[in-house]
Amino acid sequence: MIRLQNIEKVYRTSTIETLALNSINLEVAKGEFLSIMGPSGCGKSTLLNIIGLLDAPTRGDISIGEQKTGHLGDRELAAFRNKKLGFIFQSYHLINDLQVVDNVELPLLYRSMSAKERKQLATEALEKVGLSNRINHFPTQLSGGQRQRVAIARAIVGRPEIILADEPTGNLDSAMGNEIMEILMDLNRNEGTTIVMVTHDENMAHKTHRLVRLFDGSQVS
Amino acid sequence: MLRNYFKIAIAVLKRRKFFTFISLFGISFTLTILMVATAYIDKLVNDPYPDAKRDRSLYVNKLEQKMKDGRQSGPLSFYFLDHYAGSLKIPAKVAISSMSRATNTYVNNKKIVINYKYVNSDYWDVLEYDFVEGKPFSKQQIANGEHVTVISEDTKKEYFGETGSVVGKYIEADNVKYRINGVVKNVPVTAYQFFADIYLPYTVSKTDYKDKAYHGEYIAILLAKNEADVPAMRKEYEQMISKVPLPNKDITKMYSHANSYLVSYVNVGSEDTSGIAYVITAIGLFALLVMLLPTLNLVNINITRIMERSSEIGVRKAFGASSRTLVYQFIVENLILTLIGGLIGVLLTFIVIRVLNNAQLIDNLYLTINFTVLLYALAICVFFGLFSGVYPAWRMSKLNVVTALRQNN
Numbered sequence: 119m120i121r122l123q124n125i126e127k128v129y130r131t132s133t134i135e136t137l138a139l140n141s142i143n144l145e146v147a148k149g150e151f152l153s154i155m156g157p158s159g160c161g162k163s164t165l166l167n168i169i170g171l172l173d174a175p176t177r178g179d180i181s182i183g184e185q186k187t188g189h190l191g192d193r194e195l196a197a198f199r200n201k202k203l204g205f206i207f208q209s210y211h212l213i214n215d216l217q218v219v220d221n222v223e224l225p226l227l228y229r230s231m232s233a234k235e236r237k238q239l240a241t242e243a244l245e246k247v248g249l250s251n252r253i254n255h256f257p258t259q260l261s262g263g264q265r266q267r268v269a270i271a272r273a274i275v276g277r278p279e280i281i282l283a284d285e286p287t288g289n290l291d292s293a294m295g296n297e298i299m300e301i302l303m304d305l306n307r308n309e310g311t312t313i314v315m316v317t318h319d320e321n322m323a324h325k326t327h328r329l330v331r332l333f334d335g336s337q338v339s
Numbered sequence: 340m341l342r343n344y345f346k347i348a349i350a351v352l353k354r355r356k357f358f359t360f361i362s363l364f365g366i367s368f369t370l371t372i373l374m375v376a377t378a379y380i381d382k383l384v385n386d387p388y389p390d391a392k393r394d395r396s397l398y399v400n401k402l403e404q405k406m407k408d409g410r411q412s413g414p415l416s417f418y419f420l421d422h423y424a425g426s427l428k429i430p431a432k433v434a435i436s437s438m439s440r441a442t443n444t445y446v447n448n449k450k451i452v453i454n455y456k457y458v459n460s461d462y463w464d465v466l467e468y469d470f471v472e473g474k475p476f477s478k479q480q481i482a483n484g485e486h487v488t489v490i491s492e493d494t495k496k497e498y499f500g501e502t503g504s505v506v507g508k509y510i511e512a513d514n515v516k517y518r519i520n521g522v523v524k525n526v527p528v529t530a531y532q533f534f535a536d537i538y539l540p541y542t543v544s545k546t547d548y549k550d551k552a553y554h555g556e557y558i559a560i561l562l563a564k565n566e567a568d569v570p571a572m573r574k575e576y577e578q579m580i581s582k583v584p585l586p587n588k589d590i591t592k593m594y595s596h597a598n599s600y601l602v603s604y605v606n607v608g609s610e611d612t613s614g615i616a617y618v619i620t621a622i623g624l625f626a627l628l629v630m631l632l633p634t635l636n637l638v639n640i641n642i643t644r645i646m647e648r649s650s651e652i653g654v655r656k657a658f659g660a661s662s663r664t665l666v667y668q669f670i671v672e673n674l675i676l677t678l679i680g681g682l683i684g685v686l687l688t689f690i691v692i693r694v695l696n697n698a699q700l701i702d703n704l705y706l707t708i709n710f711t712v713l714l715y716a717l718a719i720c721v722f723f724g725l726f727s728g729v730y731p732a733w734r735m736s737k738l739n740v741v742t743a744l745r746q747n748n
């Protein structure tokens with residue numbers, strides 16, 4: 119489903135050069151639930167952003183599904199992300215000015231779809247994460263766990279084949295973290311969604327199919 | 340899609356009350372100034388009273404004589420206009436009138452200022468004054484040099500007070516008594532070519548209207564039979580001017596043009612530096628300056644405002660918005676903001692114009708908001724919205740997704 123070949127990422131500032139990723143080769147099968155671990159600053163987020171086509175690697179190739187992505191332009195990349203990928207972030211990144219349902223609808227705005235259809239799908243996604251009674255709240259009126267569930271609803275509303283989650287439970291206590299983890303595992307089991315998750319939590323990582331460890335930009339297991 | 344933009348635009352406005360206030364204030368205030376200014380200009384340029392046949396008229400306001408060591412420019416003599424312009428073939432009528440002049444008169448020992456204007460009989464045919472009572476003096480009365488006059492409503496009020504008909508009564512100006520033949524509706528002083536308190540036959544003027552000097556204090560309106568004849572009439576006038584003998588050998592060249600109303604209205608400079616260019620540049624610069632400040636302010640505020648929303652930008656991009664879509668979104672948001680500002684501006688303008696009309700800073704000048712002015716306002720709003728939105732939106736769209744997302748909310 120995802121194939122990384124010889125991925126290298128160098129950050130250059132005027133004074134220093136950081137090798138954030140060093141010849142990463144990685145394949146993720148369709149329907150796999152993969153976790154990535156490693157100490158802070160080892161390049162986990164960088165790797166996830168590259169898989170998510172949010173950032174371009176300095177060297178190397180990424181294919182997602184059958185699609186080689188190296189030559190895609192801004193508009194094609196945007197359309198591709200919209201259809202195939204869903205993102206979950208540690209700090210939720212909800213839009214505080216919008217109600218929960220409008221936040222969840224967001225990916226559908228960039229598809230041709232009627233307002234009614236959008237609302238329908240958003241409501242369904244919120245049901246899946248157990249928040250159908252918070253549709254018209256604003257994000258600031260929700261707890262951290264609830265916000266992350268809204269973010270998950272947003273990530274799944276467009277039925278992407280791949281979900282990329284960067285420390286989705288990082289800001290939550292373990293009970294809430296477990297709830298989030300359950301939702302992701304259900305999604306993986308029942309819908310066959312491929313999931314790549316960065317985590318600091320060994321327990322979470324061991325619930326997934328496979329664990330990749332990074333150290334200083336290199337894959338160590 | 341648009342509904343969503345609207346939702347978020349309103350939400351952002353509500354959240355940032357101070358910012359909203361400042362930018363709305365800037366936009367609406369500027370718009371108000373501009374709209375009052377355009378209403379004023381519109382009044383000057385498009386007001387058809389008493390000059391209703393403007394589209395088939397040409398205006399002669401000055402003659403310029405060039406000498407070896409200078410130039411002399413100003414209104415023309417009655418003789419010149421009557422003799423030369425009056426003999427043209429194309430004009431059906433030639434209205435000749437003096438520039439209005441002020442004189443004092445006394446009513447019950449109270450001094451009042453009266454502006455008088457000498458006119459010929461065509462003047463009453465070319466211009467369509469509204470007669471509240473009576474009628475213009477006739478060609479015969481002019482020829483006889485009768486002391487008759489047409490006065491304005493204001494003058495009637497000031498001289499006679501609230502009273503019935505004054506036709507046949509006498510009014511005194513410069514120690515001469517004139518019998519009133521008619522009363523006309525007021526003309527604002529800004530329509531200086533037509534404005535006067537009392538209109539008199541040119542034959543009663545103290546200076547000799549038969550004097551053959553070219554310069555004097557008269558201007559003329561040439562009226563063609565129809566609009567199509569206007570270019571030919573202009574040409575005929577120019578040809579006539581080129582054939583008029585130079586009055587003496589000091590003068591090397593003479594210029595005089597029959598112009599359209601607008602050109603004649605602003606024709607204040609000399610031949611080489613045309614007045615209209617001055618006036619248009621001045622108005623343009625003024626409008627630009629008035630608009631530039633709030634626009635720059637808006638651009639600035641917009642940049643901060645948009646950068647504050649970098650998390651939103653990052654998320655939208657991650658979930659499939661292209662840079663182009665985002666630029667579009669932010670411009671639409673900005674247009675919504677400016678249009679709301681525009682709406683407030685229109686309301687403010689209504690109030691300001693009302694107050695101005697009541698205060699009567701310029702006698703008899705009544706401003707109205709009309710369709711033209713509203714169109715201007717709309718155009719200005721769109722200009723604001725685009726100009727102040729495009730640059731920030733463009734900067735924002737260049738933002739890298741990862742960078743945008745790292746800056747936590």
Ligand SMILES: Nc1ncnc2c1ncn2[C@@H]1O[C@H](COP(=O)(O)OP(=O)(O)OP(=O)(O)O)[C@@H](O)[C@H]1O
Pocket residue numbers: 129130131136137138156157158159160161162163164165
């Ligand atoms: N925009 C950037 N410019 C320069 N260096 C960067 C940039 N982004 C990341 N880096 C560097 O790249 C390395 C990897 O960063 P990354 O954010 O991927 O780490 P991480 O494993 O996600 O860490 P954490 O667990 O703290 O989130 C770090 O050394 C970081 O300083």
Ligand SMILES: [Mg+2]
Pocket residue numbers: 162163164284
């Ligand atoms: Mg990270």
